[in-house]
Amino acid sequence: MLPALLFGQSERGTISGLVKDPSGAVVANAKVTVTNTATNSVVVVTTSQTGDYSALSLQAGNYTVRVEASGFKAMVIANISLNASTDVRADANLEVGSTTTAVEVQASALQLSTENSKASVAITNKTGRRTSLVVSGTLRSPFDLASLTPEAKNLGGDNGFMLGGGQAASYGTNLDGVSANTTRALSKSWVATNSPSVEAITEFTVDTNGFKAEFSHAGGGVMNFVSKSGHQRVSRLGLRVSPQQRAGRQQLLQQPRRHRHPCL
Numbered sequence: 001m002l003p004a005l006l007f008g009q010s011e012r013g014t015i016s017g018l019v020k021d022p023s024g025a026v027v028a029n030a031k032v033t034v035t036n037t038a039t040n041s042v043v044v045v046t047t048s049q050t051g052d053y054s055a056l057s058l059q060a061g062n063y064t065v066r067v068e069a070s071g072f073k074a075m076v077i078a079n080i081s082l083n084a085s086t087d088v089r090a091d092a093n094l095e096v097g098s099t100t101t102a103v104e105v106q107a108s109a110l111q112l113s114t115e116n117s118k119a120s121v122a123i124t125n126k127t128g129r130r131t132s133l134v135v136s137g138t139l140r141s142p143f144d145l146a147s148l149t150p151e152a153k154n155l156g157g158d159n160g161f162m163l164g165g166g167q168a169a170s171y172g173t174n175l176d177g178v179s180a181n182t183t184r185a186l187s188k189s190w191v192a193t194n195s196p197s198v199e200a201i202t203e204f205t206v207d208t209n210g211f212k213a214e215f216s217h218a219g220g221g222v223m224n225f226v227s228k229s230g231h232q233r234v235s236r237l238g239l240r241v242s243p244q245q246r247a248g249r250q251q252l253l254q255q256p257r258r259h260r261h262p263c264l
Contacts, residue, residue: 011177011224013082016054017090019047019067026051027094030069037062039229060084060203060226065092066102073097076104083122084205085224119164121149124203141192142204146223151208158187164208166220175225202226 015034019027030047034055047053065077072094082088095103123145143161146152151164159169173180173191180191208221 011060011084011174011226012057013060013085014054014056014087015058015063015065015080015082015090016052016087017065017092019051019053019069019092019094021072021094022096027069027072030067030072030094033066033068034058035064035066037064058082059229065090067092067094068099069094070099071096072099074099074102076102077107078104080107083120084203084226085207086120086122086205119151119209120205120207121151122203122205123148141188142198142201142223142225143188143192145198146204146206149206151221152206158189161188163206163218163221163223166218170219172218172222173225174222176227180225200227202228 017032019030019032021027026047026049028047028049028051030051030053032045032047032053032055034043034045035041036059038061039059041059043055043058045053045055060083063080063082065080067075067077073096075092075094077090077092080088080090090107143154146161146163147154153162154160155162155168161171162168163171169187204223204225206221206223
């Protein structure tokens with residue numbers, strides 16, 4: 001009996017590919033180095049006898065893949081964008097030459113996933129910064145951004161949000177691989193409370209129609225939130241409050257306080 005490494009539901013992604021030589025034959029035992037360009041974290045794997053490799057459980061972000069094999073030039077695939085809970089392919093066709101010479105290629109801007117049939121839309125923090133701080137009179141939440149995706153629909157009310165044609169309030173939500181669902185029938189207000197603010201999210205994906213079996217408890221679709229983590233650059237965030245928002249806040253502070261019984 002050999003122990004196996006099992007991954008539960010997760011927001012992590014996978015970069016996999018096939019390594020070939022100029023004749024089209026697969027290259028076994030090639031060294032593949034996968035580097036996160038934001039954190040410089042490195043994952044090193046080796047191609048199998050069939051030339052395949054897979055780097056598992058990777059954080060969402062931009063990556064560079066370097067493939068090295070004896071008798072071939074090293075190949076570097078740059079600008080690989082990996083979204084939350086997605087699989088990306090990065091195949092390499094090596095050229096004969098010295099291993100000290102590297103050939104660099106840019107990853108395709110449109111990466112077609114052939115690993116599964118799910119429909120996935122990624123919402124990054126750049127989109128969040130371009131949206132209004134207040135939506136419909138309340139502070140914005142991830143649901144306001146998720147509503148921008150084509151598979152989302154909002155019927156109104158606290159339990160009227162649905163994904164992928166599923167029943168309202170039957171979707172699934174995860175924060176860094178941990179379920180953010182509640183016992184309140186997935187009310188938007190309660191899920192938004194369990195999820196971080198838009199400013200604290202690196203990105204999140206809305207997956208529908210063919211998402212992984214690990215999210216089988218969800219109906220219609222699942223939202224995977226990824227919180228911000230450290231990286232090499234110093235980041236700053238500023239929020240501008242308009243005069244109208246400032247006036248509304250002052251009116252709220254000037255309202256008489258209601259005294260409640262301590263047992264209520």
